[in-house]
Amino acid sequence: MYVVRPVEAGDIAALEALAAVTMPGVHTLPKTRDKIEQAVERSIASFAAQVDIPSEESYLFVLESLAERKIVGTAAIFASAGSNGTYFSFRNDVIQQVSRDLNISHSVHALTLCSELTAYSQLSSFYVEEALQERPEAALLSRSRLLFAVQQPQRFGDRFFVPLAGVTDEHGGSPFWDALGRKFFKMDFLDAERVIGGARNRTLIVELMPHYPVYVPLLPGDAQAAMGQIHPSGELAFNLLTEEGFEADEYIDIFDGGPILQAHKHALRTFSSSLTLRVRTGDGQVPEGPLVNYAIANNAGPAFRAVTIASPELEGCEAVALSPELQDILRVAEGDSVTCVRV
């Protein structure tokens, strides 16, 4: 059995061990003990805080294997991407060029530095152990952040985005960076990421990055090919998020050209089709008929818990049957309400 819950102070050592094995990348967990401690403290404070307007809160969830008492995954959500500045990205623009004499018109693809994602809530730090990647727990972990947002909308923006790492070569070089960022930063991709700490909301971005649109046809072929392409390590996240309703066409990362998935909450399945149901105690029998996987979360704020169950279709039902064991894990009792969504 696996459960998703907010990170706790006791998880720090486990996260440190996890950070050592996760791939080097910019949108994953912090790497050093100090940074991990900070992230955990910030998350605990965020869950505990009274929030009216989303600000600097950052919520970190872990996926725990109850059998092994072991942390096997992480996922985070920032209340507001630009709480420490302005979150910069490239917007995919289409510029119309029309020639009356030649009676032709072209659409030209251009990248414009923009700050539109600043007030969005940002999903990040998604990681699950290899062995679980094909299982519903991966989806549960990714979606728990949104279940929490459904329950506590005042803590988040109306829109969400997720930057996914772009493609790099075996030496850590990025063809997109080489064609663009390098010309302005005068340094290697990994050096730039180190110097900026993976952030996209620093003053030096305004100072160095181009203010005029970048015409895509002028980029070298390998840089164009890298636009919107994900690093292989991000495929699972990409698939889970596009199923959820996230769209990938509008923004890309200013450094490596990786895709930035985004959506209005109305377009997300967790928001549009989650159900609030009463808990009733199941009889422990496997129900008849076809079963589907659901993510079920309690509505307990800082004591948030979510699990997956296989259940008959819940649409149109008033209650969901949970075994006493699951009720324990979710910290709910008969009659309590839980939030359910198919995974």
Place this chain on the structure above:
Amino acid sequence: MYVVRPVEAGDIAALEALAAVTMPGVHTLPKTRDKIEQAVERSIASFAAQVDIPSEESYLFVLESLAERKIVGTAAIFASAGSNGTYFSFRNDVIQQVSRDLNISHSVHALTLCSELTAYSQLSSFYVEEALQERPEAALLSRSRLLFAVQQPQRFGDRFFVPLAGVTDEHGGSPFWDALGRKFFKMDFLDAERVIGGARNRTLIVELMPHYPVYVPLLPGDAQAAMGQIHPSGELAFNLLTEEGFEADEYIDIFDGGPILQAHKHALRTFSSSLTLRVRTGDGQVPEGPLVNYAIANNAGPAFRAVTIASPELEGCEAVALSPELQDILRVAEGDSVTCVRV
């Protein structure tokens, strides 16, 4: 009793009479007999056409008073706004300005000429007689276009927009135009609208309008005040559309600065909460309990019909009770399916 239906050739004279009384404006009905005939023919052809990809189709609906046998309203929807070119609008952009030395950052509002609405479907030509503006039939008329789109999604884009006329003074002058378009077109607002025929997809827009962002703080106060403001005649449409889920913040008209409401279909109530129910024959009795207004449409393509009824809550029901008279009007029989949405 009122019904919404596709326009027919026999409506031309009535539409001509109607056009004479509607206010002069750019997003309403065509004014001349010729233009009206063209619009009607185009609509009839569009309803009749087999469509795989939205293109030049334009669907014109009328609201008919069955008692008076009279047309009392119109509403249209274009399959693709830019089917004859590129639909231009101003996008509301926010440009970040950061000064490290002064440790301040500003957000500056700028208007950028863009063509993002080109592939959207466009609602237009909404008009209902004064006497009906407070009644559910007004909402029925506006929404019928979307009910049709719910039934025939292949005929429309994934996103919709509606330009609403902006504010003008008593002489037909537009403060927004005077601050912007006039500098490039060198003519009065109404002259420009006449010359361009209300269109926003003409080559001359690229030729004359500014290609660089317009910094809003540099516009005169009255032009700034006019941005996103609707002409009083558009208030009803504005209210109906924002209730529907349209949002007004992202785009404005390049000529008069009027708001352009837009939404992804997922965000529209007609799409997210319309129900497909079976028809059953009602007993003619007023049902018990609280009643709410529903728009009910058949699913008959070119023979589309929609009416409003007062009914108990239909959510969770399998069927809707309709009197034989209503079934006649809707051209449905018991067991047929209809599309229902609260208005």
Place this chain on the structure above:
Amino acid sequence: MLVVRAINENDLDALYSMATQVGTGMTTLKPDMKMLGDRLATACASFAETIPPEQRDYMFVMEDTSNGRIAGVCAIKGAVGLTEPFYNYRIGTLVHSSRELNVFTKMDTLYLSNDLTGSSELCSLFLHPDYRQGYNGKLLSKSRFLFIAQFPHLFTQKIIAEMRGYQAEDGSSPFYEGLGRHFFKMDFHHVDDLTALGKKSFIAELMPRQPLYIDYLPKEAQEVVGQVHKSTAPARRLLEQEGLHYEGYVDIFDAGPVLQARVSELRAMRDSELAVVAPDTDMTHACAPAHPEPTLVSNTVLKDFRMIITQATPVNGEIDLSTQDLQLLRCHMGDTVRTLPLNVRKNNV
């Protein structure tokens, strides 16, 4: 003998016959009787001052008086870009710097501009191959500066000259391949033919309008910005000696440089002098330089402006011209002429 003179109504046939020999290099002198006739009419109206200065097109022909042939042609357009937009790329500089990272990046940037709108343009220079010798080319090209020095009030704006841009051995343009090609999807020669019709505005309509860092272009395209076609290098040097400069404007199509000058900085404005035609005296003879340099001389009549090269040198405001020279200029003793040393004096500093 060669004289450069204002074109007139009788020159059309000779002009056409020369246009047939120009080849594809020059867009403004095509063997098209209608086009040439229109242009000639405009030129005649220009010298007659019956059209406003900005519409004028002062066209000059070099006539071989020995056989009546037209040996060359050149022109000055009163103003460019007033009926159809005149586009260039202007090269500017943008600096991106971050003290935090200690990065300071200076980048050249292309701006699509109409800055040269209203400038007068030196254009349509063509010398028949039979006459490409001696000082003929200089006479033909520089005669225009003498005209400007004589009638500076007709030229209130900048003077510009567009130079043909660099082309590779195979006739392709690295700048076009690196930039325009991506926005046209036509090959260079097709676009070249289109521009030959004299309409370049469509290029601008399809070119990127937002400023572009030159660094985005391939190396080969970057290298030829502001470089002239091999065959144009001598013409460029000649204009630079007369006071024109490359100031960072280039053709949007092949990145050939635009040379430009304020009227007041032209050598002809500083160094040309008026002189009265008078017979040589002992005194002037004594003061004349030992090694006379060839001198451009013109009359001072707008409608029938005529220029020659002479070996006579003006001394103290007088010049002794031969009878032949006077005939070519249609001048007489006592008339005032304008003189300019053909070659640039070396600075004595």
Place this chain on the structure above:
Amino acid sequence: MLVVRAINENDLDALYSMATQVGTGMTTLKPDMKMLGDRLATACASFAETIPPEQRDYMFVMEDTSNGRIAGVCAIKGAVGLTEPFYNYRIGTLVHSSRELNVFTKMDTLYLSNDLTGSSELCSLFLHPDYRQGYNGKLLSKSRFLFIAQFPHLFTQKIIAEMRGYQAEDGSSPFYEGLGRHFFKMDFHHVDDLTALGKKSFIAELMPRQPLYIDYLPKEAQEVVGQVHKSTAPARRLLEQEGLHYEGYVDIFDAGPVLQARVSELRAMRDSELAVVAPDTDMTHACAPAHPEPTLVSNTVLKDFRMIITQATPVNGEIDLSTQDLQLLRCHMGDTVRTLPLNVRKNNV
């Protein structure tokens, strides 16, 4: 007697005392011992050529040798914008035209640019009020051109001079009120004080970066683009006579014009001459002009460059300077000096 000379280590106190009298108009000469000391050190290193040309700051003082007072100061910066971005607005032209509507609109446009990066700058001109008479102002300002003419290899780029922009009677700047104000939300004097610290890059950081049509600005702001402050008009005329021109670059803050020139187009480059100091002879006397004009004369020594005004006139490569002049220049008979007529010769055309 007044001499303009390269500043040296002993001038700090006198420089400070003069800086206290400059007032708020000049941003680069503040009575700050540390700042002035640093600047002096840079200037000394510049004349000693111990720092690279682009870091140099050639500072000159006008010394009253009768009392040892410093009467004025001026400078030439080797290059601007190489450590901190140097911003201007450049005025360009964009044409919007539609044949269908028969509309042709030519609009002036402001481009935020770093185009002048690397230019040498004439700056820090200040003449003590006690000395504002006769030719003193001209001597002080023009001495820099003589220096450039003597050492042109030190100045490979453009020469520029920023002119103070127009201000209304109440000291406000219509350009700032019409543009910068909307992006700063600070009043003019507060921003003025900030720029007085010599850091203007923050202005650019907050100013609109995309090109702006001047037509968007209020009429009063449009009218003062490129206009100088009333008190700066004479300085502008003086620089224009020396060959600098307004080429459409203005200050991003008050729209004051930047005057600029290529080194080669400076009057001093054309008209200054070397002359050997030699006693007057009958011959030179005979050839001398009847009404001698004041002449700028300098020695030719970089480290101790010195300039004066004299009534002597160079004739045929020789000049007869008085003993006093020679003392001021630290020159002797037989030395070579550089001369330049103080005033511009009227064109004889």
